[in-house]
Amino acid sequence: MSEKKSKALVPIKKVLPPALKEKKEGTRLFDLVNGNLRLESREDVRNLLPDILGKVLARVWLDSNFHRQFSQDPQKTLESNGVFLPENMTIEFQKKNTDRPRVVVFEQEPGSKFKLRVFYLQLVMMAGR
16 A cells, blocks of 8 residues: 655645534633632632633623622622632722723732732733734
8 A cells, every 4th residue: 555645845634623612501601710719829820810810801891790890899709700819819900990901919918018919911902014
């Protein structure tokens, strides 16, 4: 048996068609996480929370009820959506009435007035030419 030699300049491997993802019952389009997620440390917050807060900012942009809830109490809104932060972490929703809101995550030791900013997320629009 002989193999066919391709004469293409850029050879392309034959691959199987993409697998279809089955739709799970009970999942909603705007869920922030599947089930509950308890973040235990600063590393957990830095690794996992930016993606979740990206979904939050997208949902704030699209859903006025969620925007109102999140702007009034961001931590409670996250908890009602299954995301639980460590006790020494807080979230502030800044620029509530603008098109480019900012979500800032702070770490604050018990008994201290000093807050350390861990990170922030903000929607930024960019245009290119």
